[in-house]
Amino acid sequence: xxxxxxHSFFSLGKGVSAESLxxxxxxxxxxxxxxLVGVNVPLADLVNCxxxxxxxAPTGKxxxxxxxxxxxxxxxxxxxxxxxxxxxxxxxPKDPAVVAVLKAVLDN
Numbered sequence: 001x002x003x004x005x006x007h008s009f010f011s012l013g014k015g016v017s018a019e020s021l022x023x024x025x026x027x028x029x030x031x032x033x034x035x036l037v038g039v040n041v042p043l044a045d046l047v048n049c050x051x052x053x054x055x056x057a058p059t060g061k062x063x064x065x066x067x068x069x070x071x072x073x074x075x076x077x078x079x080x081x082x083x084x085x086x087x088x089x090x091x092x093p094k095d096p097a098v099v100a101v102l103k104a105v106l107d108n
Contacts, residue, residue, distance in 0.1 A: 015080030030060025040091075 034054060038046040092099075 030058045032060040 031054070034057065036046070036050050036054070038049075
């Protein structure tokens with residue numbers, strides 16, 4: 001089972017340092033690996049945000065890897081690192097069901 005598809009990752013809480021995070025960012029945060037998504041944002045605002053925040057990012061080369069194959073099911077694989085913290089900010093949606101679904105996804 002060499003595929004990551006269908007396998008969730010979790011951290012054992014060790015192994016991440018400021019230096020290793022900086023090294024990862026230097027190699028992974030490049031234009032060819034970034035995706036910017038905007039929802040209910042005017043395109044001009046999204047483009048301005050992208051240019052100001054990411055305009056100086058190195059271009060990089062796309063990763064060339066063989067497509068992963070789905071192996072089905074779920075398997076927990078331990079990976080080294082600290083817990084991940086996520087901050088999400090958005091204008092409150094008009095439909096509280098959207099917030100409930102997002103909360104359920106993030107709580108898992």
